[in-house]
Amino acid sequence: xxxxxxxxxxxxxxxxxxxxxxxxxxxxxKGHRTAVIDFDVGLRNLDLIMGCERRVVYDFVNVINxxxxxxxxxxxDKRCDKLFVxxxxxxxxxxxxxxxxxxxxxxxxxxxxxxxxCDSPAGIERGATLAMxxxxxxxxxxNPEVSSVRDSDRMLGILAxxxxxxxxxxxxxxxxxxxxxxxxxxxxxxxMLSLEDVQEILxxxxxxxxPESKAVLNASNAGTPVILDEKxxxxxxxxxxxxxxxxxxxxxxxxxxxxKGLFGRLFGG
Amino acid sequence: MSAINSEPAAYPHLxxxxxxxxxxxxxxxxxxxxxxxxxxxxxxIRQAPDFFRGAPMxxxxxxxxxxxxxxxxxxxxxxxxxxxxxxxGICGGTDRHLHAAQTAGLSLxxxxxxxSSHQPVQAVxxxxxxxxxxxxxxxxxxxxxxxxxAPGGDLVVLSQVSAGxxxxxxxxxxxxxxxxxxxxxxxxxxxxxxxxxxxxxxELIAIGGHxxxxxxxxxxxxxxxxxxxxxxxxxxxxxx
Ligand SMILES: Nc1ncnc2c1ncn2[C@@H]1O[C@H](COP(=O)(O)OP(=O)(O)OP(=O)(O)O)[C@@H](O)[C@H]1O
Ligand SMILES: [Mg+2]
Numbered sequence: 001x002x003x004x005x006x007x008x009x010x011x012x013x014x015x016x017x018x019x020x021x022x023x024x025x026x027x028x029x030k031g032h033r034t035a036v037i038d039f040d041v042g043l044r045n046l047d048l049i050m051g052c053e054r055r056v057v058y059d060f061v062n063v064i065n066x067x068x069x070x071x072x073x074x075x076x077d078k079r080c081d082k083l084f085v086x087x088x089x090x091x092x093x094x095x096x097x098x099x100x101x102x103x104x105x106x107x108x109x110x111x112x113x114x115x116x117x118c119d120s121p122a123g124i125e126r127g128a129t130l131a132m133x134x135x136x137x138x139x140x141x142x143n144p145e146v147s148s149v150r151d152s153d154r155m156l157g158i159l160a161x162x163x164x165x166x167x168x169x170x171x172x173x174x175x176x177x178x179x180x181x182x183x184x185x186x187x188x189x190x191x192m193l194s195l196e197d198v199q200e201i202l203x204x205x206x207x208x209x210x211p212e213s214k215a216v217l218n219a220s221n222a223g224t225p226v227i228l229d230e231k232x233x234x235x236x237x238x239x240x241x242x243x244x245x246x247x248x249x250x251x252x253x254x255x256x257x258x259x260k261g262l263f264g265r266l267f268g269g
Numbered sequence: 270m271s272a273i274n275s276e277p278a279a280y281p282h283l284x285x286x287x288x289x290x291x292x293x294x295x296x297x298x299x300x301x302x303x304x305x306x307x308x309x310x311x312x313x314i315r316q317a318p319d320f321f322r323g324a325p326m327x328x329x330x331x332x333x334x335x336x337x338x339x340x341x342x343x344x345x346x347x348x349x350x351x352x353x354x355x356x357x358g359i360c361g362g363t364d365r366h367l368h369a370a371q372t373a374g375l376s377l378x379x380x381x382x383x384x385s386s387h388q389p390v391q392a393v394x395x396x397x398x399x400x401x402x403x404x405x406x407x408x409x410x411x412x413x414x415x416x417x418x419a420p421g422g423d424l425v426v427l428s429q430v431s432a433g434x435x436x437x438x439x440x441x442x443x444x445x446x447x448x449x450x451x452x453x454x455x456x457x458x459x460x461x462x463x464x465x466x467x468x469x470x471x472e473l474i475a476i477g478g479h480x481x482x483x484x485x486x487x488x489x490x491x492x493x494x495x496x497x498x499x500x501x502x503x504x505x506x507x508x509x
Contacts, residue, residue: 150413153431157412172409201449203410203429 002110005117006135006173008159010151012122014143015180018216019238020119021049021225023139026242028083029227032114035074037105038088039131040121041096047087050077051223061089064101070108079228084113094127106134124158134164137174137245139207143181144192149201152177156202176207178241183212184257195255208241210234211254283309294478295360296349297329303341307348314352317482320451320473325355328375330362337363342373404438411436411450418456432472441465453480454497464497469506479504 007020017040024036037060038046047053052075058068063086070086077083086105089096109116120131132138138159142152159173160166166173179198186192195209215232219225227242229235233254240250283300300306314321326349333340340362349356358376359366367377404422411417411426413433418424424438427445434450436442442454444466455462455477462476469490472483476499486506494509 150432153413154433156410157415157431157434160409160412161415200447201431203446 002113003115003136004106004110004134005115005137005139006120006132007117007139007141008120008128008132008155009122009141009148010124010128010155011143011148014141014148015178015210015216016122016141017045017049017119018220018226019139019141019178019180019210020046020117022227022235022238023242023245024115024117025077025080025083025225026227026238027115027117027246028077028080030242030246031082033082033112034115034117035084035086035109035113036117036119037086037109038119039097039127040119041088041092041094041127042090043121044088044090046119047075047085048223049220050085050225052077052085052087053223056087059087059089060105061092061096063105064097070105079224094121094125097127097130099130099133102130103134124154128155129158129162132159132163132173135159135173136165137176139176139178140202140204141178141180142198142202144179144183144187144194144198146193149193149198153202156204175204176245177202177204178207178210180210181212182209182254184255186212188257206252207244208237209252209254210237210241294324295327295329296354296356297332298340299332301333301338301340303344303348306345307351310348310352314354317473317480318353320480320482321352321354324353325357327357328359328370330359330366332361334361334363334366337365340366340369342370342375346373346375404440410446413450424454432470438462451475460499465495465509467494468492469495469497474504474506476504481506 007016007023009016020036024034028034036046038044041061047056055075058073062068063070063073074084074086077085106116118131118135121127140152140155142148156175159175163173165171179195183192187194199206211233213232213234215229215234216226219229226232226234227238237254240253243250283298283302283306285297285299328345330340346356356375359370370377404419404424405417406425406427407417408427410428411430411434413431416435419438421439423440423443424436425443426436429446430436430444430448430450430452432449436450437453437456439455439457439459441462442452442464444452447468447470448466449470449472451473452464452471453475454464458477460477464474464476470492471486474481474497476497479499479502481504490506490508495506496509497504497506
């Protein structure tokens with residue numbers, strides 16, 4: 001049985017594409033056949049983060065329109081042969097996606113893949129609602145700030161009412177909170193909401209906390225999902241997330257301020 | 270006679286906004302000076318513009334019919350539209366009112382039960398009291414952007430109600446979690462209905478059309494388990 005995971009947020013720029021790339025790579029590295037789809041039609045982005053932008057021939061919209069087969073459009077990752085990318089079209093507008101078309105593609109992918117990760121565009125418009133419509137699981141990416149939390153809450157409302165599962169009266173979509181760009185220092189300074197604040201407002205199962213990290217920018221510049229940077233804090237945090245998603249009990253990290261070393265203890269406040 | 274820019278509070282109130290039995294909010298006129306009504310209406314709407322934006326509203330003329338006071342419907346309609354309201358028709362009133370209203374493009378709505386806060390509270394009633402009906406039980410969080418309405422009974426939410434969510438019931442509202450959104454009990458005009466919640470952080474609370482926005486909720490009850498009821502036409506919030 002394949003599972004469809006939507007990575008969603010409402011608010012833009014919170015780390016959905018970063019997360020989609022990391023989580024899909026993480027699942028593939030664990031041996032699961034995984035496809036990751038860019039739903040951000042018009043703003044192709046995922047292929048850059050995945051480092052396959054120079055191999056794009058056909059895209060999601062071509063497949064929906066029957067101009068290419070899935071096998072022609074799927075790009076096999078060079079680092080992990082279990083991972084495939086279905087890029088978005090840069091030349092079409094978002095109306096090119098239809099619910100029937102998306103349903104058909106997902107249905108076909110379900111026959112071959114264990115996990116299908118849908119990288120949602122920002123907003124609550126068509127692209128975002130189509131990305132979540134067929135989902136079994138939702139990773140709600142949230143930054144520790146009021147507007148992001150509010151938009152995530154809004155997205156959760158839509159997930160609960162406008163998905164296929166909701167419409168057919170099936171078991172609801174499993175919702176997970178992923179708090180990204182978290183900086184314990186800034187929480188302490190009162191510049192960001194704390195994990196507790198966010199949990200209090202959203203009351204949602206916590207999949208993980210990804211720290212604010214330079215490794216993310218470096219990874220995206222290099223076209224490598226950050227999860228492959230095993231030494232980095234963000235890479236490790238995403239690995240934990242994948243293990244937790246697959247059912248392992250992994251304690252949460254990167255929540256508290258790092259203990260200061262000797263230097264910090266001598267000279268810090 | 271009318272001073273457009275004068276303080277609305279300098280005049281006695283010329284209307285009340287209530288929920289009517291046909292389910293639409295009513296603008297019950299208590300006076301007929303068009304400029305004063307317009308001023309007071311603007312002031313009222315300013316307190317909760319989102320609440321009223323685009324709201325259809327019925328003009329209730331019962332209070333004016335005894336004296337057959339003249340009403341300038343075209344001025345009233347344009348004042349209501351300026352405030353974002355959608356006047357749909359009138360109820361009550363005399364033949365003269367009806368004629369003038371129809372000229373202004375308003376229809377006459379079937380006369381509804383005249384529930385009024387002016388009526389004595391204890392009406393003679395031999396029938397045993399109807400047991401409270403649970404209209405709806407919601408077990409999951411009510412999220413921003415969601416609206417839930419329990420017609421004909423109580424609404425019970427076993428979880429939280431997020432900011433930006435709206436819950437409504439004809440009867441009471443119970444929230445066994447934090448209430449951050451908007452809660453409107455007794456929306457068909459049941460002034461005896463109440464709101465209960467474990468943690469009051471609401472954006473707006475209302476009973477039978479009498480409402481309070483967050484700004485007017487006292488800090489002393491914020492974040493506490495409370496029940497909210499109506500007494501002498503004003504909302505009372507009490508710690509449980
Ligand atoms: N944990 C992190 N630490 C530091 N920077 C991050 C982190 N996560 C994401 N970013 C940065 O935030 C920006 C937005 O990330 P990303 O493109 O993944 O967000 P998105 O939610 O997909 O955006 P959009 O809504 O535009 O699709 C990028 O510049 C990315 O490098
Ligand atoms: Mg993106």
